[in-house]
Amino acid sequence: DTGVSQDPRHKITKRGQNVTFRCDPISEHNRLYWYRQTLGQGPEFLTYFQNEAQLEKSRLLSDRFSAERPKGSFSTLEIQRTEQGDSAMYLCASSHSRGRGDEQFFGPGTRLTVL
Amino acid sequence: AQSVTQLGSHVSVSEGALVLLRCNYSSSVPPYLFWYVQYPNQGLQLLLKYTTGATLVKGINGFEAEFKKSETSFHLTKPSAHMSDAAEYFCAVTLKTSYDKVIFGPGTSLSVIP
Numbered sequence: 001d002t003g004v005s006q007d008p009r010h011k012i013t014k015r016g017q018n019v020t021f022r023c024d025p026i027s028e029h030n031r032l033y034w035y036r037q038t039l040g041q042g043p044e045f046l047t048y049f050q051n052e053a054q055l056e057k058s059r060l061l062s063d064r065f066s067a068e069r070p071k072g073s074f075s076t077l078e079i080q081r082t083e084q085g086d087s088a089m090y091l092c093a094s095s096h097s098r099g100r101g102d103e104q105f106f107g108p109g110t111r112l113t114v115l
Numbered sequence: 116a117q118s119v120t121q122l123g124s125h126v127s128v129s130e131g132a133l134v135l136l137r138c139n140y141s142s143s144v145p146p147y148l149f150w151y152v153q154y155p156n157q158g159l160q161l162l163l164k165y166t167t168g169a170t171l172v173k174g175i176n177g178f179e180a181e182f183k184k185s186e187t188s189f190h191l192t193k194p195s196a197h198m199s200d201a202a203e204y205f206c207a208v209t210l211k212t213s214y215d216k217v218i219f220g221p222g223t224s225l226s227v228i229p
Binding site for chain 1: 119124149151156157158159160161164205207216217218219220221222
């Protein structure tokens, strides 16, 4: 399968613990995005990478959140000292910068539950 | 700032009936517009998109949408609903930046009644 993959698919953690999610984009895509989706809402933009450079972070991304894409391929999203409000689906997407309006391909998401 | 509104968080149609999901956007410049579908426990899949050119856009699974600049709308339609169309549908707009940051609407849940 050559689509966007995310690991793990589900994560249950206790409040205060750290969690890390991984996203593997489509191999030739140089753009990578993270979104957060809460129940009954559309996805909200968190951050964006072009190759290994993180070019924008949403105000939603507090200091407890950090994302990396060290070699311009896979990306990780870490949440430190998780809070119950962090419970959500975390979606990763990738695209190729051929031009404007390029389709973003989404992974299946990681569902985080903070107890 | 750009934003997207979707009228009706839940829509129910009978199998074989017309599907109409409404989307309105606000944008200071001509936007790129998208419809995505999300099936339970799955990621989002692109149904169709409007960038430039013809304002009536055809997508996968028999869906189409029409960009109406005067109405700032991009409603999604399908002539005949199928049970497999039951899902969450998101209208989205991209910002005119260098990297296509996507702003999603709140979504419309479509139920198809046999």
